[in-house]
Amino acid sequence: MDTKIKQKNKKYKRIGLLILSATILGGSSFYLMKKPRVLKVDRNELTVKEVTEENFEDFVIFQGQLEPINSILINVVEGGSVQEIFVENGEMLTKGMPIARLYNPNTELNFLTQETAIIEQMNQLNVAKLSIRNQELDMSKDFVAIEHDYNQSKLDYELNKKLYDREVLAKNEWETAQEKLRFQKERKGIIQKTLIKEKESNNIQLRQIDEALNIMRKSLSTLRQNKKNFLVLAPATGRLSSFESTLGQSIEASKSIGKIDILSGYKLVAMVDEYYLDRIQVNQYGQIEMKGKIIKVKVTKISPEIKAGKFKTELEFIDKIPSNLQEGLSVGVKLILSEKEKKLVIPKGSFYSTTQGKWIFVVNDNKATRRKIELGRENPAYYEINSGLKSGEKVIISNYEDYKDVQELAIKNNSND
CATH class of the missing domain: 1.10.287 (Helix Hairpins)
Known part of the structure; x- marks a missing residue:
């Protein structure tokens, strides 16, 4: 009888050990799952900036090209091959001057x-x-x-x-x-x-x-x-542009072979990122710098059609512009979207491409912790902070591609640490 009882106790003991091991293993796994993922990074790899309160100005900067206010297309009425060319691109023409002669035997x-x-x-x-x-x-x-x-x-x-x-x-x-x-x-x-x-x-x-x-x-x-109509004539007085026809070239009827720029003034034409479509309005003011002078401009036309992520806008000059400007000249346009006001901001950085502005790493001594944030408006220099950060806090604004699944960064002062 004593032998049987001893074997039974050993059996229960083994079962208890198995249950204890499973409990410890499960608890360890749960702990590891809940434990924040920590990655060691060199401080030299990070760009750390401070959250500050600045005079935030909502503006956008884009490139605009100088174009004549009015242009007239030169359309071919009767198609054919180019037999003669009488002028060159860029020449000043008067209305009725011959530009080219076409020929079509049929x-x-x-x-x-x-x-x-x-x-x-x-x-x-x-x-x-x-x-x-x-x-x-x-x-x-x-x-x-x-x-x-x-x-x-x-x-x-x-x-x-x-x-x-x-x-x-x-x-x-x-x-x-x-x-x-x-x-x-x-x-x-x-x-x-x-x-x-x-x-x-x-x-x-x-x-x-x-x-x-x-x-x-x-x-x-x-x-x-x-x-x-085989003789193509200038439809108006002005400067010939976009004219690139060559002898023997076949041109279809109704096709444009160039344009006449009426030199009564210039405008700026720009392709702007679609992000600003709802924020740019007709009659908004901006400025450009040309030949060392600040010149005011105003939005006159917005084309809402999106092409390759951009939309077209036209601006007119408010101030007098320098003379002898060349068509196609590219200038930077600063368009004011709102007046200056005190706002909590952080400098712009490549972190945004990974986080979309929904979270950021906040630095505290040699540790950076992931935190949810909400960004507002932006300009070429700053993001506006709506919530999640306080003035004086430091954040990492460099690329997060290697840290997107990380909860915490351990920051080393140099590569030898």
Whole structure:
């Protein structure tokens, strides 16, 4: 009996040891999971800055290019290959000056065919018009002969009436004279009405023919003008820009081959990061530095379409600008988004690309602890602090790519520590 009890106790003892080991292992794992991950880093690898209270000015800086206020595109009306070039890019042109001549044999042949067809149609209409006139002339001649017959019958009637009244003319001859006059009178009346109606109809046809001829003359004039479109002319007086055509180059119809810059003034055109789309407004003021002078500018136009993460904005000059400026000159624009006011800030740094401004490492002696923060506005130099930091605290603003899963940094003063 004593032996059996001893074996049973050993069995329970082993089970207890197993349970104790599992408990210790689980507790250790839980502790390790909860324990902050610590990474040793060299202080020389870190950029540490202090949280300060500064006069925060909300502004944005971007590059703007100088462009003329007004430009006119030079569009090719009739496509073809470049046969002659008369000017060079950058030259001053007056309105109507030739820029280039194009050539397209297929279009030339098409113009010739159309011109021939229009001239033939015009000739046919003119022949029809002449035929109507000749027809009227023939009817007029016929009417003159009929009127002559009527007048002759009337004279015979009057003479026969006198003879009949004197009883010199026989009754049957008198009746014949009466019938002849009646016939000629009715004949004249019918022909006269027919001639009037025919003239009215002819007048309508002649008006229609004249209208058709006028349309054809305009078409012919337009066609001949289009033939001149192979010669590209300056649409306005100004400086030729963006003109890079070469001899033999094939250019499609309606394509722009350059532009004329009207030198009545300049504007600034800039592509700005989409982050500022809701913050930049028309009539906001800014400034640029040009030839050692500060010049005020104002936003005049915003295009909300986003391309490659940027939107287009245009600015006009408030102050007088230096003379002899070159188109395409790039200048830095400082656009004021708000007035200066005291705010808690930290300098901008590459930490933001990892944290998106949601957390930061706060330095305390040789240790840096991860802390949640909330950032507000920004300018090219600072981030505004909404919460999570106090003035005088020090933070790490350098790159966090190697620390994004770390809770705490142990900072070594040098690489030999």
